[in-house]
Amino acid sequence: MKVTRVQIVARGLTNRCPNCGGRTIFKAGTLFEVNQACPQCGLRIERDEGFFLGSLSLNYGVTLVGFLTPVLVLAYYKVIGTTTAIVLAGVGAILVPALLYRPSRSWWLMNYYLFLPQHLPANKPESGPGQDENI
Numbered sequence: 001m002k003v004t005r006v007q008i009v010a011r012g013l014t015n016r017c018p019n020c021g022g023r024t025i026f027k028a029g030t031l032f033e034v035n036q037a038c039p040q041c042g043l044r045i046e047r048d049e050g051f052f053l054g055s056l057s058l059n060y061g062v063t064l065v066g067f068l069t070p071v072l073v074l075a076y077y078k079v080i081g082t083t084t085a086i087v088l089a090g091v092g093a094i095l096v097p098a099l100l101y102r103p104s105r106s107w108w109l110m111n112y113y114l115f116l117p118q119h120l121p122a123n124k125p126e127s128g129p130g131q132d133e134n135i
């Protein structure tokens, strides 16, 4: 394989194309729009409807475990007041998912290719003359 799993993770954590490492999987000048395809290598990034639903779950999970649970624990042990915890949880429940929108999309794409690295065009074997690419 030309693209290793370590490279796939490194590219996923930096919002780069998993196939070529080109910047970035998002349209230039936009915050939340994913490119249809990588401008450098043409890897199709936007998939079928529902492909990125997993990124929403990932975003929700990271927000819940990484932000809301610590706020709840701090309030439970009286480190912060109840009113502070409610305000923090309310603001954080909106702000944290918005901040994680881009990374969670990239993490989800990374996750897909981490488990199926042979699906990357760069990792597909060269087909010789007379060989069908569909085999």
Ligand SMILES: [Zn+2]
Pocket: 017, 018, 019, 020, 021, 022, 038, 039, 040, 041, 042, 043
């Ligand atoms: Zn690319």
